[in-house]
Amino acid sequence: MASRQHINTGRSQSQSQGSENRLFIKGGKIVNADGTEDADILIEEGIIKEIGKNITIPSGIRTIDAGGKLIIPGGIDPHTHLQLPFMGTKSVDDFYIGTKAAIAGGTTMIIDFVIPEKRESLHDAYKKWRGWADKKVCCDYSLHVAVTWWSPEVKEEMENLVRCQGFNSFKMFMAYKDVLMVKDHELYEIFEHCKKLGALAQVHAENGDIIAENSKRVFSAGITGPEGHELSRPEDVEAEATHRACVLASQVNCPLYVVHVMSKSAANVIAAKRQEGCVVFGEPIAASLATDGTNYWNQCWRHAAAHVLSPPLRPDPTTPGYLMDLLAQDDLQLTATDNCTFTHEQKKMGCRDFRKIPNGVNGLEDRMSVIWEKGVHEGKMDASRFVAVTSTTAAKIFNLYPKKGVIAVGSDADIVVWDPEKTRTISAKTHHHATDSNIFEGMTCHGVPDYVICNGRVCVDQGQLKAVQGFGKFVSRKPFAPFVYDSLKEKDEKKKASMIPVQRSGFDGEMVSKTTSSKQSQHSTTNGDGNKPSNGEGSQATNGNNEGQANVGRSNGSGIPTGPDSSSNSRSTVKLHAPPGGHSSGFW
Numbered sequence: 009m010a011s012r013q014h015i016n017t018g019r020s021q022s023q024s025q026g027s028e029n030r031l032f033i034k035g036g037k038i039v040n041a042d043g044t045e046d047a048d049i050l051i052e053e054g055i056i057k058e059i060g061k062n063i064t065i066p067s068g069i070r071t072i073d074a075g076g077k078l079i080i081p082g083g084i085d086p087h088t089h090l091q092l093p094f095m096g097t098k099s100v101d102d103f104y105i106g107t108k109a110a111i112a113g114g115t116t117m118i119i120d121f122v123i124p125e126k127r128e129s130l131h132d133a134y135k136k137w138r139g140w141a142d143k144k145v146c147c148d149y150s151l152h153v154a155v156t157w158w159s160p161e162v163k164e165e166m167e168n169l170v171r172c173q174g175f176n177s178f179k180m181f182m183a184y185k186d187v188l189m190v191k192d193h194e195l196y197e198i199f200e201h202c203k204k205l206g207a208l209a210q211v212h213a214e215n216g217d218i219i220a221e222n223s224k225r226v227f228s229a230g231i232t233g234p235e236g237h238e239l240s241r242p243e244d245v246e247a248e249a250t251h252r253a254c255v256l257a258s259q260v261n262c263p264l265y266v267v268h269v270m271s272k273s274a275a276n277v278i279a280a281k282r283q284e285g286c287v288v289f290g291e292p293i294a295a296s297l298a299t300d301g302t303n304y305w306n307q308c309w310r311h312a313a314a315h316v317l318s319p320p321l322r323p324d325p326t327t328p329g330y331l332m333d334l335l336a337q338d339d340l341q342l343t344a345t346d347n348c349t350f351t352h353e354q355k356k357m358g359c360r361d362f363r364k365i366p367n368g369v370n371g372l373e374d375r376m377s378v379i380w381e382k383g384v385h386e387g388k389m390d391a392s393r394f395v396a397v398t399s400t401t402a403a404k405i406f407n408l409y410p411k412k413g414v415i416a417v418g419s420d421a422d423i424v425v426w427d428p429e430k431t432r433t434i435s436a437k438t439h440h441h442a443t444d445s446n447i448f449e450g451m452t453c454h455g456v457p458d459y460v461i462c463n464g465r466v467c468v469d470q471g472q473l474k475a476v477q478g479f480g481k482f483v484s485r486k487p488f489a490p491f492v493y494d495s496l497k498e499k500d501e502k503k504k505a506s507m508i509p510v511q512r513s514g515f516d517g518e519m520v521s522k523t524t525s526s527k528q529s530q531h532s533t534t535n536g537d538g539n540k541p542s543n544g545e546g547s548q549a550t551n552g553n554n555e556g557q558a559n560v561g562r563s564n565g566s567g568i569p570t571g572p573d574s575s576s577n578s579r580s581t582v583k584l585h586a587p588p589g590g591h592s593s594g595f596w
């Protein structure tokens with residue numbers, strides 16, 4: 009059970025006054041990511057003050073009877089795009105409507121994205137987004153910043169945002185060529201800078217160059233409908249970029265977060281890299297966990313276009329179940345929605361050309377119920393894992409924990425009384441989004457919030473939505489999140505230990521003597537990074553094949569670097585083909 013520590017959250021009494029600044033929740037089963045507990049909860053001034061069985065109830069306090077229900081941390085959606093100017097229009101869920109819809113479904117915090125245009129100051133863009141959001145949000149929110157271009161000024165602004173404005177995450181697009189996309193060498197430098205700042209690097213992982221070429225060819229072949237969207241960016245294009253981002257990040261040992269994982273192939277890349285010991289997090293979204301790309305071939309254009317987002321949903325109908333399995337076993341780590349909604353009128357901008365269909369779907373209101381239905385009710389995960397993937401892990405990754413993401417003394421009173429047996433059928437006719445379609449239309453889900461409490465204010469009251477515009481606050485975040493950065497230290501040390509230059513006797517190019525001892529001698533037959541020289545690299549010592557025995561992932565004591573760090577798994581020593589002179593595990 010989460011430690012019960014007191015945390016100063018900085019929210020003054022007036023901010024959390026709300027309809028009741030004291031609340032008592034009795035009779036429920038508390039579910040945290042690390043366990044469950046039958047206990048009551050006393051809330052005062054927006055903070056969880058006490059958890060236990062025999063709490064003295066102050067007089068005049070409102071009591072919520074949570075008998076037979078679960079008490080879970082409010083959902084945290086770490087990936088939304090509210091009122092985003094995009095593709096010649098603007099997403100219709102703004103910071104008021106979007107956060108109201110979020111609360112209706114049991115989400116009590118969002119993290120949205122500042123997306124500067126190329127050449128736009130990151131700081132100016134940040135101020136713009138704060139101006140849009142602060143007066144509208146119904147629940148607490150935070151922001152990531154997208155790095156859509158690279159220059160010394162951008163580098164400096166990133167540092168200022170981390171040190172002075174409370175940011176610890178930056179997103180880079182590998183797609184949207186010429187609009188948002190950055191190139192590999194820029195990614196390398198941005199990752200290196202994120203690592204130095206103690207920030208998390210997020211990527212939209214699709215190969216933008218391939219998409220640009222494919223889109224032209226698919227359209228020229230006469231395919232103008234939404235099916236062209238998926239045909240132009242099949243899952244290989246997502247998986248390739250996912251792998252490339254992992255390789256780039258590991259060169260500089262930068263922690264990586266892959267947003268909207270939409271395919272089996274990309275998910276497998278993340279799972280494999282995590283097995284190798286890379287610090288990489290995978291974020292499937294409600295859409296990819298509950299529906300699929302066969303919708304792009306629906307006879308109804310409106311239906312098909314409503315499902316257009318990037319990366320696209322995959323036509324393999326087994327994808328959602330596969331991604332949910334990986335999420336249940338922590339090969340994928342947490343869920344979001346990429347909520348970026350457009351009406352049918354807006355989607356019609358692409359009625360003759362799929363490349364012009366505004367990309368984006370809903371999810372904010374329905375994520376919690378959809379994940380409960382497809383994950384818990386279908387028996388793939390328990391309630392604690394549900395809490396982890398909908399709230400706690402996001403709080404830990406983005407350094408909001410334990411202020412957010414846990415039912416613990418001192419934490420914010422962002423709490424949901426969850427009825428696991430109640431059902432609801434999702435429809436655009438009844439949802440709270442501003443859009444006129446819902447990609448989960450007609451889906452009946454178990455798992456419905458009875459009460460949703462935001463910083464002590466009851467915002468869903470026995471199923472009735474009572475969200476208040478402007479009640480939410482911006483939440484800043486510190487760098488070097490322990491959950492992210494603590495596991496990097498060991499890899500940093502290992503690499504430092506292996507970055508030893510080879511000492512050589514002379515530069516006259518004479519054949520050096522064969523190594524006689526197991527440790528690297530003064531006259532080694534290996535090149536600078538400890539590998540056997542191959543065609544044209546280093547001295548031409550001929551020692552037969554280039555193969556060698558190596559303890560993958562562990563220093564072998566001589567300072568010769570080894571392959572990908574697999575120290576985190578039980579893999580034994582493996583026979584490696586010495587890389588042709590490049591570092592197989594990267595260097596930093």
Ligand SMILES: O=C1CCNC(=O)N1
Binds near residue numbers: 094319346367368
């Ligand atoms: O990356 C993004 C931006 C907004 N919409 C979308 O579908 N993908």
Ligand SMILES: [Zn+2]
Binds near residue numbers: 212267268318319
């Ligand atoms: Zn994206």
Ligand SMILES: [Zn+2]
Binds near residue numbers: 087088267346
């Ligand atoms: Zn997005």
